[in-house]
Amino acid sequence: MVVLSRAELLRNGIGRGALSRRVRSGSLHRLLPAVYSTTPPSYEDRCRAVVLWKPAAVLSHDTAAWLWGLLEVEPVTVHATVPPSDSYRGPDWSVLHRRRISTVVYRDLLPVVTAEQCFVDVATTLDTEALERFVDHALTRRVRWRAVAQACDAARGMHGVPAVREQLRRCCPRTLSEPERLVARALARRNFPLEINGEVGPYYGDLVDRRGRVIVEIDGREFHIDPHTFTRDRVRQNDLVLSGWLVLRYSVATVMAQTDEVVDQIVTEVRRRRRARA
Known part of the structure; x- marks a missing residue:
């Protein structure tokens, strides 16, 4: 599986007309504006496509939690965060959130928020039962309680922080x-x-x-x-x-x-x- 931008395809000698014909024939799949894949995309391929489409994007929320191994079930939607000034209009399988991110790390060469920030993010996407299960499993396997508490302090004012603080009290x-x-x-x-x-x-x-x-x-x-x-x-x-x-x-x-x-x-x-x- 290869995810490529239109510019990369053109540099590889595929003309604009040939590119359109390949999309119509199914040998190329258009994932996002000016982003294509050579085979039907997996979830991770879609993650790479979003980052290729929006170079400033950082994978976040359920997507980052899955990439960190904190979610056991692969999400349906690709979540990413872009700068507040960015504009976008993507397909139904992607959701872009607007805010500034101070710390970016990489998982499998993909930019993601920290594992601790995932707790604050998923508090806005998971229902209460799923959030409880997420917090208990994540604190058991990978992330320290104190590190999550510190992330809540740093993210004070964000929408998911009160829910995470409550989870930390009852985890x-x-x-x-x-x-x-x-x-x-x-x-x-x-x-x-x-x-x-x-x-x-x-x-x-x-x-x-x-x-x-x-x-x-x-x-x-x-x-x-x-x-x-x-x-x-x-x-x-x-x-x-x-x-x-x-x-x-x-x-x-x-x-x-x-x-x-x-x-x-x-x-x-x-x-x-x-x-x-x-």
């Missing part, structure tokens, strides 16, 4: 599965956060409350079905109970179908244990 990184993350998030929304993947002696708990000595475990069937794992789990459970811990265990199916009920029980039992231990 739940380091969860090992989506059901664990859903429970941790539900608890955080109730201002009742528990420690995630807390170390308890030689073991780790999915969610841990040390004041009440409560551990919450969310079990996926595929991880507990073989005899060795089954036996090891019983040994672990007995050790924790004999050490004074209450272990609440829920299946993935129960968590996904009855999240509110699960969280209600966790909050009730943790509070009861805290009062009893006090």
Whole structure:
């Protein structure tokens, strides 16, 4: 796949008439004004086309997040940011935002905003549920919490900053599965956060409350079905109970179908244990 400008094609000896004929025949694809591709374009090809079309453009929002590996699903729309004075009229698959960008970095030779700026950008394009998932996964894998907080300070006044600050207050990184993350998030929304993947002696708990000595475990069937794992789990459970811990265990199916009920029980039992231990 090659993305080329009209000027490059003309320099390569393709005349204007031949260029038009190739577009009509399908051997060339017109992506943007004066930008073509030699085969049907991929998403990344469209990113390169936007940068070729607007040399001052910097890929941003969902596009930059995907290029940084912070979004698991490839976006449909190519987002880029151009200087405030720029004018444009592109196809439906591209959106250009106007603002000045102070820091530009490169991913696969493409200009993009920083990974931290992606948080502020996608807060204006993702719904609340998708933004929660994005923040939790990104802080788990690639980006430091403090760096995102600093980016919010630097971007003070931008539209997405309040939403990102709220996410930083309630984020739940380091969860090992989506059901664990859903429970941790539900608890955080109730201002009742528990420690995630807390170390308890030689073991780790999915969610841990040390004041009440409560551990919450969310079990996926595929991880507990073989005899060795089954036996090891019983040994672990007995050790924790004999050490004074209450272990609440829920299946993935129960968590996904009855999240509110699960969280209600966790909050009730943790509070009861805290009062009893006090």
